[in-house]
Amino acid sequence: MFESAEIGHRIDKKTFEAEEPVLRQALLEAQYLLKQQGRFAVIVLINGVEGAGKGETVKLLNEWMDPRLIQVNTFDQQTDEELARPPAWRYWRQLPPKGRMGVFFGNWYSQMLQGRVHGHIKDAVLDQAIDGAKNLERMLCDEGALIFKFWFHLSKAQMKARLKSLRKDPLHSWRISPLDWQQSKTYDKFVRYGERVLRRTSRDYAPWYVVEGVDPAYRSLTVGRILLEGLQAALAAQAPPSGQAHAAPLTASLDNRGLLDSLDMRQALAKDVYEAQLASEQARLSRLLRDKAFRRHSLLAVFEGNDAAGKGGAIRRVAAALDPRQYRIVPIAAPTEEERAQPYLWRFWRHMPARGHFTVFDRSWYGRVLVERVEGYCSPGDWLRAYGEINDFEEQLVEAGVVLVKFWLAIDEQTQLARFQEREQIPFKRFKITEEDWRNREKWPEYRDAVGDMVDRTSTRVAPWTLVEANDKRFARVKVLRTLNDALAAAFGDD
Amino acid sequence: MFESAEIGHRIDKKTFEAEEPVLRQALLEAQYLLKQQGRFAVIVLINGVEGAGKGETVKLLNEWMDPRLIQVNTFDQQTDEELARPPAWRYWRQLPPKGRMGVFFGNWYSQMLQGRVHGHIKDAVLDQAIDGAKNLERMLCDEGALIFKFWFHLSKAQMKARLKSLRKDPLHSWRISPLDWQQSKTYDKFVRYGERVLRRTSRDYAPWYVVEGVDPAYRSLTVGRILLEGLQAALAAQAPPSGQAHAAPLTASLDNRGLLDSLDMRQALAKDVYEAQLASEQARLSRLLRDKAFRRHSLLAVFEGNDAAGKGGAIRRVAAALDPRQYRIVPIAAPTEEERAQPYLWRFWRHMPARGHFTVFDRSWYGRVLVERVEGYCSPGDWLRAYGEINDFEEQLVEAGVVLVKFWLAIDEQTQLARFQEREQIPFKRFKITEEDWRNREKWPEYRDAVGDMVDRTSTRVAPWTLVEANDKRFARVKVLRTLNDALAAAFGDD
Numbered sequence: 001m002f003e004s005a006e007i008g009h010r011i012d013k014k015t016f017e018a019e020e021p022v023l024r025q026a027l028l029e030a031q032y033l034l035k036q037q038g039r040f041a042v043i044v045l046i047n048g049v050e051g052a053g054k055g056e057t058v059k060l061l062n063e064w065m066d067p068r069l070i071q072v073n074t075f076d077q078q079t080d081e082e083l084a085r086p087p088a089w090r091y092w093r094q095l096p097p098k099g100r101m102g103v104f105f106g107n108w109y110s111q112m113l114q115g116r117v118h119g120h121i122k123d124a125v126l127d128q129a130i131d132g133a134k135n136l137e138r139m140l141c142d143e144g145a146l147i148f149k150f151w152f153h154l155s156k157a158q159m160k161a162r163l164k165s166l167r168k169d170p171l172h173s174w175r176i177s178p179l180d181w182q183q184s185k186t187y188d189k190f191v192r193y194g195e196r197v198l199r200r201t202s203r204d205y206a207p208w209y210v211v212e213g214v215d216p217a218y219r220s221l222t223v224g225r226i227l228l229e230g231l232q233a234a235l236a237a238q239a240p241p242s243g244q245a246h247a248a249p250l251t252a253s254l255d256n257r258g259l260l261d262s263l264d265m266r267q268a269l270a271k272d273v274y275e276a277q278l279a280s281e282q283a284r285l286s287r288l289l290r291d292k293a294f295r296r297h298s299l300l301a302v303f304e305g306n307d308a309a310g311k312g313g314a315i316r317r318v319a320a321a322l323d324p325r326q327y328r329i330v331p332i333a334a335p336t337e338e339e340r341a342q343p344y345l346w347r348f349w350r351h352m353p354a355r356g357h358f359t360v361f362d363r364s365w366y367g368r369v370l371v372e373r374v375e376g377y378c379s380p381g382d383w384l385r386a387y388g389e390i391n392d393f394e395e396q397l398v399e400a401g402v403v404l405v406k407f408w409l410a411i412d413e414q415t416q417l418a419r420f421q422e423r424e425q426i427p428f429k430r431f432k433i434t435e436e437d438w439r440n441r442e443k444w445p446e447y448r449d450a451v452g453d454m455v456d457r458t459s460t461r462v463a464p465w466t467l468v469e470a471n472d473k474r475f476a477r478v479k480v481l482r483t484l485n486d487a488l489a490a491a492f493g494d495d
Numbered sequence: 496m497f498e499s500a501e502i503g504h505r506i507d508k509k510t511f512e513a514e515e516p517v518l519r520q521a522l523l524e525a526q527y528l529l530k531q532q533g534r535f536a537v538i539v540l541i542n543g544v545e546g547a548g549k550g551e552t553v554k555l556l557n558e559w560m561d562p563r564l565i566q567v568n569t570f571d572q573q574t575d576e577e578l579a580r581p582p583a584w585r586y587w588r589q590l591p592p593k594g595r596m597g598v599f600f601g602n603w604y605s606q607m608l609q610g611r612v613h614g615h616i617k618d619a620v621l622d623q624a625i626d627g628a629k630n631l632e633r634m635l636c637d638e639g640a641l642i643f644k645f646w647f648h649l650s651k652a653q654m655k656a657r658l659k660s661l662r663k664d665p666l667h668s669w670r671i672s673p674l675d676w677q678q679s680k681t682y683d684k685f686v687r688y689g690e691r692v693l694r695r696t697s698r699d700y701a702p703w704y705v706v707e708g709v710d711p712a713y714r715s716l717t718v719g720r721i722l723l724e725g726l727q728a729a730l731a732a733q734a735p736p737s738g739q740a741h742a743a744p745l746t747a748s749l750d751n752r753g754l755l756d757s758l759d760m761r762q763a764l765a766k767d768v769y770e771a772q773l774a775s776e777q778a779r780l781s782r783l784l785r786d787k788a789f790r791r792h793s794l795l796a797v798f799e800g801n802d803a804a805g806k807g808g809a810i811r812r813v814a815a816a817l818d819p820r821q822y823r824i825v826p827i828a829a830p831t832e833e834e835r836a837q838p839y840l841w842r843f844w845r846h847m848p849a850r851g852h853f854t855v856f857d858r859s860w861y862g863r864v865l866v867e868r869v870e871g872y873c874s875p876g877d878w879l880r881a882y883g884e885i886n887d888f889e890e891q892l893v894e895a896g897v898v899l900v901k902f903w904l905a906i907d908e909q910t911q912l913a914r915f916q917e918r919e920q921i922p923f924k925r926f927k928i929t930e931e932d933w934r935n936r937e938k939w940p941e942y943r944d945a946v947g948d949m950v951d952r953t954s955t956r957v958a959p960w961t962l963v964e965a966n967d968k969r970f971a972r973v974k975v976l977r978t979l980n981d982a983l984a985a986a987f988g989d990d
Binding site: 029032036055058059062063066067068069070071072074079080081103105312315316319320322323324325328329331336337338362427431 | 524527531550553554557558561562563564565566567569574575576598600807810811814815817818819820823824826831832833857922926
């Protein structure tokens with residue numbers, strides 16, 4: 001994989017000087033067009049051997065292009081805010097919006113390679129990280145991002161020579177960190193694992209480009225040309241740069257019965273039983289969130305359900321158990337303009353709780369496969385691939401210690417009708433009912449199918465759905481609290 | 496100030512039970528109206544004596560109202576991301592958007608009071624903090640925010656009794672932190688300094704409400720009623736809840752000459768001199784940003800100037816000196832929807848560099864007194880008060896170790912015309928010229944007045960403007976770099 005990048009590629013000065021101004025101007029043009037179109041983001045990953053010109057090349061790109069439209073991110077030490085959240089959070093928070101270019105130094109590949117080279121992780125964990133990277137990049141591409149992955153390469157002899165000459169040059173010696181020197185000792189391992197990573201993560205939608213780093217003219221022109229060609233192709237394309245998902249529609253179940261039909265909707269609690277159980281589960285939740293074990297976890301509860309199923313009331317009973325400083329409720333409505341300029345899951349990542357904290361999502365990322373599917377706000381390709389993206393996303397959370405609990409509050413059509421009518425009659429509830437609610441109600445069968453598919457495809461062992469029979473509000477509230485408590489207790493028990 | 500909150504206020508159970516449901520419903524209504532109008536944010540500050548029911552009251556408010564529309568923030572330990580930035584950054588990042596309510600526990604008042612009570616700061620510094628709080632709140636109110644400040648009070652004897660009874664109650668003993676116990680020893684100091692703070696920061700636009708904390712029914716109803724009345728009044732008002740600024744217009748200078756007219760626009764550099772000086776200043780900047788002293792500072796450069804004055808080119812020459820991982824360029828365009836839901840300065844606070852980092856603002860908060868003034872995007876009251884707000888803002892930055900450098904790149908009308916025409920003729924520069932640029936050009940005199948007022952009112956010893964004669968691009972670029980370097984060197988020398 002690296003052999004052809006060790007043969008001493010060079011470009012003579014004359015060729016470079018002839019080509020550079022043309023390339024530069026074309027890159028600038030592409031960059032302004034990128035901004036003007038605002039259709040997709042560009043992500044440039046910079047990896048490879050120390051001393052192979054990573055920093056110099058990025059510096060040069062910033063000189064060639066308009067640096068105001070490029071955001072260069074480094075990911076050295078994690079801040080404590082980053083350490084308290086799932087590992088990918090730090091990358092999500094730095095993603096460039098559509099129309100911009102983000103350069104990622106020290107990205108997910110450097111993290112996994114450093115970990116493996118220094119023996120902090122074994123091959124199996126490396127392969128899991130590789131898989132995670134593939135999923136992330138596939139998703140970013142499907143969301144329209146254009147990804148360039150550059151591996152700057154030097155042979156061992158070339159690297160040693162380069163570090164030596166850098167050391168002698170007083171203007172550049174500061175560029176060599178202790179880490180760089182270390183790499184001259186771990187070169188063989190680094191390149192061996194690098195090869196494994198590149199082999200497995202070079203995909204049509206996000207291929208690696210291996211660039212020999214010895215000759216500055218060669219490496220600069222190579223990187224510049226690759227960027228330019230990729231940009232121009234994507235800018236000229238009518239569709240987003242990534243391929244559309246060619247997805248077959250889901251098949252309706254033959255007997256037209258789903259999981260929701262098998263719920264016993266008559267379940268109910270008498271008032272006194274309810275009050276006793278509610279108080280006891282609330283006290284339990286309050287204790288669990290004060291448990292020392294919770295410092296290693298966070299709690300994330302997703303509330304979805306039919307309109308008027310009682311999400312708000314259930315959330316209030318959960319909140320009532322707790323100190324308001326411990327939880328945050330995130331109501332999900334239409335995305336803002338900044339959120340629309342990012343991949344779909346971005347607006348949920350930004351609200352990720354830190355360890356020891358609890359976030360309630362009142363509606364969630366499942367909007368993609370519910371309202372967006374039914375109302376046609378996204379293409380079938382988009383919502384069909386969302387199931388897999390969501391499963392990947394949730395697995396990341398759970399692996400990082402997030403206790404994830406997902407509720408579907410189900411009521412039947414008659415109950416909904418009665419509640420809608422009640423809301424229209426009681427003055428202070430009138431805010432809770434809109435024309436849209438009545439329109440949604442007409443699409444009951446479509447929503448039922450969407451919910452069935454959602455549960456089938458995203459109720460996993462890692463992150464199961466809890467279907468809550470919510471015709472009786474009391475029964476639903478107690479079930480919600482008890483489920484949260486059981487999930488926390490199980491997580492603490494597993495520690 | 497606190498005497499009337501130590502007399503044992505009580506409300507009997509019957510009164511409470513009669514009033515609570517009415518109040519609750521009215522608060523909910525007000526809350527939904529707040530959201531629907533989306534005109535202003537509500538900020539609730541919670542301070543006072545430990546054990547006086549701060550936490551319980553906020554918990555109760557969250558039960559009475561819709562917790563999905565309330566965001567409760569605590570400010571205990573600063574995270575490392577917060578420690579690396581000016582102190583107010585942590586509050587700015589948690590401000591509620593318009594239509595929402597934010598409850599601030601452990602806000603700026605607790606910080607200054609803790610500091611004074613424990614002797615970390617003296618009276619003079621306390622008074623500076625008080626002044627800062629007044630400025631911040633005045634500004635928030637002028638931006639439309641509705642601020643409630645509650646001081647929960649107990650006499651010394653009441654507090655001791657309360658902490659004792661809490662300790663005996665196993666369900667509540669977890670609520671008493673070591674800090675609470677400490678306060679029983681520092682009560683006298685705490686109340687003495689609290690009185691000083693309240694006296695000086697109770698203003699018509701953001702008064703303090705002292706609430707006696709002994710009787711839960713009394714304190715809950717009191718807080719609830721105050722909130723309700725304030726909310727209802729603000730929701731009913733036509734204008735934003737705060738008073739409009741009654742500002743006299745600025746007077747034009749009698750001889751129609753300003754600072755800009757006194758610049759020597761003929762200054763220029765020959766190519767060889769330019770190249771030598773540019774290289775030397777770039778090397779100096781690179782050295783200064785790698786200086787250990789820079790770890791205690793950050794660098795913030797503001798670029799303003801006439802259209803086509805060469806801001807972009809100057810910024811690129813600055814960037815070219817540096818490793819792209821060290822700086823970030825923030826181009827300021829029209830605010831996004833999330834930014835419009837916040838006070839004006841919010842969108843600049845969010846890009847505040849951490850220590851050891853460098854942020855370039857390509858256009859800045861000065862848009863308020865330039866384009867927004869000239870184009871009428873904000874009212875005269877808004878831009879007239881902006882001068883003072885900006886001076887306060889910049890003083891905060893500088894006091895926190897930010898090296899702040901502000902450039903106005905000035906060209907004359909003929910030079911601008913020539914550059915506009917050049918841009919129209921050169922293909923890859925065509926992105927840089929729009930119809931709007933030509934329209935702005937017609938308002939040359941208005942912009943000249945605005946720039947003159949801006950420099951007069953915001954060129955302070957703390958944060959002076961550097962006027963850059965930019966008819967000659969070479970001269971301008973070298974002057975920009977040299978000014979940055981001199982500012983850094985001066986800051987390092989002062990340490």
